[in-house]
Amino acid sequence: MKTNNPETKERILQAAQKEFAARGFAGARMEAIARGAAINKAMLFYYFSSKDNLYRTVLLGVFSEIFGEIGRFLSPTLTPGLLLEKFPEIYIRFIARHPDLLRIMVFDLIHNPENVTAAMSGIIHDKMAFAPQPFLELITKWHRQGLISEGDPLHFMMNIVALSIFSFIGKPMVEAISGIQIKDDADFFRKRIASVVNVLKRGMLK
Amino acid sequence: MKTNNPETKERILQAAQKEFAARGFAGARMEAIARGAAINKAMLFYYFSSKDNLYRTVLLGVFSEIFGEIGRFLSPTLTPGLLLEKFPEIYIRFIARHPDLLRIMVFDLIHNPENVTAAMSGIIHDKMAFAPQPFLELITKWHRQGLISEGDPLHFMMNIVALSIFSFIGKPMVEAISGIQIKDDADFFRKRIASVVNVLKRGMLK
DNA sequence: TATTATACTAACCTTATGGTTAAACTAATT
DNA sequence: AATTAGTTTAACCATAAGGTTAGTATAATA
Numbered sequence: 001m002k003t004n005n006p007e008t009k010e011r012i013l014q015a016a017q018k019e020f021a022a023r024g025f026a027g028a029r030m031e032a033i034a035r036g037a038a039i040n041k042a043m044l045f046y047y048f049s050s051k052d053n054l055y056r057t058v059l060l061g062v063f064s065e066i067f068g069e070i071g072r073f074l075s076p077t078l079t080p081g082l083l084l085e086k087f088p089e090i091y092i093r094f095i096a097r098h099p100d101l102l103r104i105m106v107f108d109l110i111h112n113p114e115n116v117t118a119a120m121s122g123i124i125h126d127k128m129a130f131a132p133q134p135f136l137e138l139i140t141k142w143h144r145q146g147l148i149s150e151g152d153p154l155h156f157m158m159n160i161v162a163l164s165i166f167s168f169i170g171k172p173m174v175e176a177i178s179g180i181q182i183k184d185d186a187d188f189f190r191k192r193i194a195s196v197v198n199v200l201k202r203g204m205l206k
Numbered sequence: 207m208k209t210n211n212p213e214t215k216e217r218i219l220q221a222a223q224k225e226f227a228a229r230g231f232a233g234a235r236m237e238a239i240a241r242g243a244a245i246n247k248a249m250l251f252y253y254f255s256s257k258d259n260l261y262r263t264v265l266l267g268v269f270s271e272i273f274g275e276i277g278r279f280l281s282p283t284l285t286p287g288l289l290l291e292k293f294p295e296i297y298i299r300f301i302a303r304h305p306d307l308l309r310i311m312v313f314d315l316i317h318n319p320e321n322v323t324a325a326m327s328g329i330i331h332d333k334m335a336f337a338p339q340p341f342l343e344l345i346t347k348w349h350r351q352g353l354i355s356e357g358d359p360l361h362f363m364m365n366i367v368a369l370s371i372f373s374f375i376g377k378p379m380v381e382a383i384s385g386i387q388i389k390d391d392a393d394f395f396r397k398r399i400a401s402v403v404n405v406l407k408r409g410m411l412k
Numbered sequence: 413t414a415t416t417a418t419a420c421t422a423a424c425c426t427t428a429t430g431g432t433t434a435a436a437c438t439a440a441t442t
Numbered sequence: 443a444a445t446t447a448g449t450t451t452a453a454c455c456a457t458a459a460g461g462t463t464a465g466t467a468t469a470a471t472a
Contacts, residue, residue: 008419024317026233030460040421045461103316106375110309111230113378120382132383149408154384155401158376159369166368169312172319173367174360176326177338195361202355203409214449236430246451251431415472425462430455437450442443 009047011037016044016058021100024107025055056119059108062101063123069094071128074135080147080205084160088196091164096189102168150204159204163196215253217243222250222264227306230313231261262325265314268307269329275300277334280341286353286411290366294402297370302395308374356410365410369402 015036019028030051034041048054073090095102108116124132139153150156167189175182182188221242225234236257240247254260279296301308314322330338345359356362373395381388388394 022317024230024232024313026230029458031458041460042422042462043420046419051460106312106316107230109375109378110312111228117378117382120379121385124383133385136384150401150404152397152401154380154386155397157383158372158380158398159401159405161379162368162372162376163365165375166364166372169315169371170364170368172315172323173326174364176323177330177363178342178360179327179339180360191358191361192364195356195358195365198356199365199405199409201409203405203407235428237428247430248432248452249450252449257430413472415470417470418468420467421465423463423465425460427458427460429458431457432455433453435451435453438448440446440448442445 008037008039008043012039012044012047012054013058013061016054017061017100017104020055020058021103025051028055059104059116059119060123062104063120064127065098066094066101066105067120067124067127071130074128074130076130076134076138078138080142081201084200084205085197087160088164088200089193091161092167092189092193092196095165095168096185099168102165106165106169146206148204149206156204160200163200167192167196214243214245214249218245218250218253218260219264219267222260223267223306223310226261226264227309231257234261265310265322265325266329268310269326270333271304272300272307272311273326273330273333277336280334280336282336282340282344284344286348287407290406290411291403293366294370294406295399297367298373298395298399298402301371301374302391305374308371312371312375352412354410355412362410366406369406373398373402 012033016028016033018036019033023029028051030044031041033054034044037043044051044054048057069090073087105116128135136153136157139148139156142148143151143153148156150159171182171188174180218239222234222239224242225239229235234257236250237247239260240250243249250257250260254263275296279293311322334341342359342363345354345362348354349357349359354362356365377388377394380386
């Protein structure tokens with residue numbers, strides 16, 4: 001028998017990710033996804049049975065990639081200085097390469113946080129070899145050792161992620177406010193990373 | 207003659223804002239908006255001629271409210287310490303009261319930044335009595351006076367807004383990562399504000 | 413070569429949805 | 443009381459879009 005073509009499935013997921021990122025769940029068109037994957041619309045239902053399910057699959061993939069990237073970086077031998085120095089760079093550059101992932105994630109964080117939380121937590125524990133709980137404990141230990149000023153590990157984490165993520169959401173906003181059009185993306189991201197690292201180190205390290 | 211009922215128009219805008227915030231532009235249903243405003247669907251088109259136009263109107267309102275709140279706070283007599291101390295509180299508490307505004311703004315920042323930039327910049331210049339350009343100059347002046355460490359006013363601004371906004375986007379994310387369910391919102395926001403102010407002051411003040 | 417299971421398509425179905433229309437209602441004006 | 447103009451509704455329309463179906467192509471197996 002012809003072996004199930006994983007190529008097709010992959011093509012569908014790629015096209016779906018693009019379409020969902022560009023238009024959100026409700027705005028995305030199955031027809032457009034099919035066109036993007038160069039197949040008949042019925043194939044989407046053959047492989048994924050419904051729009052909902054296709055979306056769920058894409059979403060899991062997104063979380064998987066994002067937290068995979070983060071998990072690869074975290075380790076028990078980490079120091080606070082190294083974390084604050086390297087995380088923003090890794091994260092910002094990763095998202096710059098895969099802006100669709102952030103779009104989909106943020107859309108869901110805003111519109112159905114309840115749904116997302118469940119999907120996320122499963123992935124997080126799978127993909128972060130160095131699991132989150134020990135990570136929070138590590139931060140607490142750093143604080144007890146007098147290495148960092150922020151005592152609440154949750155807010156320590158939020159501050160790091162917030163500054164990194166906002167590079168993307170905030171770019172058009174800042175452009176509107178300042179009236180300046182950011183043309184050199186590479187330069188912008190370099191400066192953004194420098195600023196974030198600087199604020200984090202000065203702001204949270206002792 | 208009966209005078210055009212501005213009450214109805216206002217009710218429509220309120221309902222529309224709610225619906226657009228909950229489901230995004232494509233997901234929002236005109237029928238649902240009509241129900242929310244307790245009127246016939248045709249009235250939406252009578253007052254706003256199209257879904258697109260209704261959305262645009264809502265969007266302008268959103269920007270108007272958000273930047274109104276910000277503009278009310280900014281003034282030429284501001285000091286860096288005061289800005290970093292008060293802005294996060296004002297902004298976070300405002301959004302906590304009007305989460306719909308943030309949802310709509312972020313959705314658009316992510317999905318059609320080009321469109322948004324234009325709409326925004328008009329509003330910004332109207333609503334910020336103390337216009338943005340002088341504000342950026344003020345930051346530059348602070349830097350020249352040796353009051354702040356961050357030299358680029360754009361990134362100075364981004365850091366402030368990023369940490370404030372992320373309180374909302376990031377909450378479910380952090381819940382998923384930590385496995386902790388944040389139940390006491392008031393307490394969470396209080397701690398969040400304290401953490402943000404602390405990081406900003408330590409990180410960007412000299 | 414006949415069979416069979418998978419991969420795939422064209423055409424179709426149904427419902428939901430943005431948008432329209434024609435008529436009714438309301439209240440100020442004459 | 444009759445007119446007039448803005449406001450509101452019920453019923454309708456066209457089409458877009460998710461989903462289905464029936465059938466075809468392909469290739470491995472017997």
